[in-house]
Amino acid sequence: MADIISEYEDMLPPKIIEGIRNNIPKGISDTKLKKIMEAVHLEYKNARVTPGEAVGLIAAESIGEPGTQMTLNTFHFAGVAEMNVTLGLPRIIEILDGRKELDNPMMEIYLKKPYASGKNINDLKNLALQIKETKLRDIATEFTINIADFTIDVKLDREKMKALELTNGKVIDAISKQIKGHNIKDNKESLTLKARSKEDTFNDAYKTKEKIKAVTIKGIKGVSQVLPVKREDEFIIITAGSNLADVLQLEEVDAYRTTTNNIFEIEQVLGIEAARQAIINEIFKVIESQGLNVDVRHIMLVADTMCVSGTLKGITRYGVVSEKSSVLARASFETPIKHIINAALVGEVDNLNSVVENVMVNQPVPIGTGLPSLTVKPAKEKEK
Amino acid sequence: MKKQKFKVDKHILTPKHIKLGEREKAQLLEKYHVTSKELPKILKTDASIKDMDVKIGDIIKIMRKSETAGESAFYRAVSDV
Known part of the structure; x- marks a missing residue:
């Protein structure tokens, strides 16, 4: 019995094969099973997209039409505590444009066992505080430049430092690692920075102060807010x-489930295939949260288009459109004059191989x- | 805070990347009537194949987890641009 099904493994997707395996009645005869498999295969072949079908156009319509309904309830911020989240159309545009700087970058950090269970809330809070970025300006009360010898005095806030388990030594270490060429003196309540080179001017001192x-x-650099929340059974x-x-x-982070909403970062850290999956997940999340219904296949096509070239390309004139080989197709999107003039200058040839140029x-x-x-x-x- | 080693291929977002052998590569190109230049690209420096021994022109088979098909194979050719 299993043989007959596995014969079709190359011809049908795994999900369908699994569906058949789970649903056929026990003790089915081989001839009947064969008939079933043939029928399924025929249905599958008929359901596939025919060659020459304008799938991109259908995808554009299928995402665009629900998009018009989204525009009305746009620019709303769904508040998770006081954190801002971009939702609706602005978020979709952000993803499809392949923007590097997001309005509201966010991470969801999953944690390993003792932290995820949330039994010890204090541990969780501490961990969250360790992840949150503390800048020098957060723990200092005053920055002053001593005009006489161009040194910078930084007055430290002892209470804030205590809460963050910081000592003067740690602060000095962190500063000297990131700002080179300065001697730092520890005066307990404050720190004094003095440039090593003698030609330091007031201007330099001011720049260093800033x-x-x-x-x-x-x-962690870039993390401005942290918020432990309970999701299903665990704390993230x-x-x-x-x-x-x-x-x-x-070490405390479950690295294999932790994600960000910044697709560019995912591409850098996890590769182009992960970025593709992230695009699909992010777009689908927005569409779903708006109560709309778009088939994932359309979103997959868009994500694939953005990722074919090996790097992330937005659906903009600088991204996927610039990759088109036809001048007329590029010109029909945005900034037509620029494209036509450039093509004329270098003597580009248009073979009219694709859709838009033939319409034109x-x-x-x-x-x-x-x-x-x-x-x-x-x-x-x-051959002779 | 202590640090841990992170393996890209174990992340939930990253599908399995497999390098095709010469014979499989020839079979694939024959099956789809394409040259490796016409396939979608993956950078040689891409995070997911950084540790693999690949050269330009190699083909990487990617086993994507798909919502609609369960699992589907996708192919990318290694390129440098």
Whole structure:
């Protein structure tokens, strides 16, 4: 029995095979099973997209139409505590444009066993605080420049430092690692920075003063807020600000489930295939949260298009559109004059192989029945 | 905080990447009537194949987990741009 099913393993997707395996009655005869398999295979073949079908157009319509309903309830922020989340159309546009800087970058950090169960809330809180970025300006009360010798005094807030388990030594370490060429003196309540080079001017001192304000003393760079929340049975940490590469290095973090909403970061850290999956997940999440219904296959097609070239490309004139080989197709999207002038300058040739350019010159488009054409295959010379 | 080693291929978002052998590669190109240049690309420096021994022109088989098909195979050719 199993043989008959496994014969079709190359012809049918695993999900369908599994469905058949789970649903056939026990003790079915081989002939009947064979009939079932044949019928399923025929149905499957009929359900596939026919060659020449304009799948991109259908995907565009299928995402675009629900998108018009989304526009009305746009720019709403669903508050998870005081954290902002971009939802609705702005988020979809953000993903499809392949933007590097998001309005609200976020991470969902999953945790390993003792932390995930949330039995010890204090541990969880501490961990969250360790992840949150502390800059020097958060623990200092005053930055002053001593005009006489161009040194910078940083007055420290002892109470805040105590809460974060910081000592002067740790602060000095962090500063000296990120700002080079300065001697730092520890005066207990404050720190004094003095440049090693003697040609330091007031201007340099001022620049350094501004720079050290943003020095990361503790935590992960870019994470501005942390929020432990309970999701289903476990506690996770949601952050505002994203830095996947650094978070995955932490021992307490379940690195294999932790994700970010910044697709570019995912591409950098996990590769292009992970980025594709992330695009699908993120778009689907938005559409679902708006109560709309779009088949994932359309979203998959868009995600695939954004990822074919090996790097992430947005659906913009700088992204996937710039990859098109036809001048007219590129010109029909945005900034037509720029494209046509450039093409004229370098003598580009348009072979009219695709859809838009054929629409422009009033010819049948290579879609559906317009796709097949006759070609002559020259006979090979007979080998003697 | 202590650090841990992170393996890209174990992450839930990353599907399995398998390098095709020469024979499998030839069979694949024959089956779809394509050259490896016409396949979708993956950078040689891509995080998921960084540790693999690949050269430009190799084909990587990617076993994607698909919501609609269960699992589907996808092919990318290693490229440098």
